[in-house]
Amino acid sequence: MPRRSTAYRTTHFTSQRRGWALPLAAALLIACKQPPPVVSEEAHFDFATDLPDEVCGGNLVGMGDLIDKVEELFNVESPHFVFYWLPGDQFSEHSACVSKGPACFRPEEGAIYSSFLPAGHEIIHAVFARWEIHPALNEGLANLFEEPTPSTHEPDPSVAIEDVLAYSGKDVDYPVDYRGRGAHFVRFLIDQYGFDRVARLVRVSLREVDLMANSGFFEDSLGEPLSEVLSAYKNAPLCPLVEARFASVECQSPPIRTRLGEDSWSEDIELNCSDADTYGSSEGAQWTPRTLDIETAGTFEFSLQAIPPEFAEVVLGRCGGGCGQGLYLRIAGGDSMTAELHPGQYYLLFARHEGAPVAFQLAVERSDG
Numbered sequence: 001m002p003r004r005s006t007a008y009r010t011t012h013f014t015s016q017r018r019g020w021a022l023p024l025a026a027a028l029l030i031a032c033k034q035p036p037p038v039v040s041e042e043a044h045f046d047f048a049t050d051l052p053d054e055v056c057g058g059n060l061v062g063m064g065d066l067i068d069k070v071e072e073l074f075n076v077e078s079p080h081f082v083f084y085w086l087p088g089d090q091f092s093e094h095s096a097c098v099s100k101g102p103a104c105f106r107p108e109e110g111a112i113y114s115s116f117l118p119a120g121h122e123i124i125h126a127v128f129a130r131w132e133i134h135p136a137l138n139e140g141l142a143n144l145f146e147e148p149t150p151s152t153h154e155p156d157p158s159v160a161i162e163d164v165l166a167y168s169g170k171d172v173d174y175p176v177d178y179r180g181r182g183a184h185f186v187r188f189l190i191d192q193y194g195f196d197r198v199a200r201l202v203r204v205s206l207r208e209v210d211l212m213a214n215s216g217f218f219e220d221s222l223g224e225p226l227s228e229v230l231s232a233y234k235n236a237p238l239c240p241l242v243e244a245r246f247a248s249v250e251c252q253s254p255p256i257r258t259r260l261g262e263d264s265w266s267e268d269i270e271l272n273c274s275d276a277d278t279y280g281s282s283e284g285a286q287w288t289p290r291t292l293d294i295e296t297a298g299t300f301e302f303s304l305q306a307i308p309p310e311f312a313e314v315v316l317g318r319c320g321g322g323c324g325q326g327l328y329l330r331i332a333g334g335d336s337m338t339a340e341l342h343p344g345q346y347y348l349l350f351a352r353h354e355g356a357p358v359a360f361q362l363a364v365e366r367s368d369g
């Protein structure tokens, strides 16, 4: 906000008005209260918060890893940005977000304002900020690379992809019910045409441009006319976005421990926010990821003990994800579960949703051999 001149202040703060001058000054101070200071200068962003001791230990490195991965996959260069972490009431006080919701990226400022961590969704918007891409692709990429909280934007079978691609309004007005469908379409494009060709499409697909009326973008980038792309897309299986997402950060985490004998694992974890591999908090949830490599397909039993068991769970997902091959299963503390697994790499999130630190004990055994 602009500074008021000294002349303005001396004219108005006369003695007879001193009764309200002090409260007014206090109100101005609050209105002008600066966002929190930068506490960490990372390779891709400056991290700003008033509560540096409450940032779980894995967030900043994980956020950097996400940016590195997306830069590499799409051959895009992230601009340097500022990340303001504003938990609780701080968000309504300091956020410059125009849209509703608990986080946003403001391209005009080069800043993310978020009430939670790690906010991978907004980070993806920041990474692609220079490309000014169509909201269907921009939001789709953000949904596919954000952290593994179950997405509220599931692909809606009643939404036609043609309508999503024809959207030519502003980013902030992009319809909520288009989001899941758009993300599902982006996942299909990546599976079908690969990252390089999709990166070319993303780069030319300007925002506020009707993509249905610019089908040349598709043919030039993907090497196939839009009509053929869309007819192939009609046969793509639908799935929840938690299965379709790429889980790139979790899948770089260390494997759980192998026990004596084949196809048997166990892991003991005490989850503490301050540990270097703990992420969050996001709506009270904190988590730490591990990986599991399955060499031969089969049925596996997962048993989870957790102290305390309330609000504790382990999420099992497939690295790389994808509709038809993805997976997203949740095992509550004190429960066990069997899962049919194909060969490949999986991730496990040891998560608590509320309360004190949790001690986890997970056992995994092949149960069909």
Ligand SMILES: [Zn+2]
Residues within 6 Å of the ligand: 121, 125, 138, 139, 142
């Ligand atoms: Zn978004």
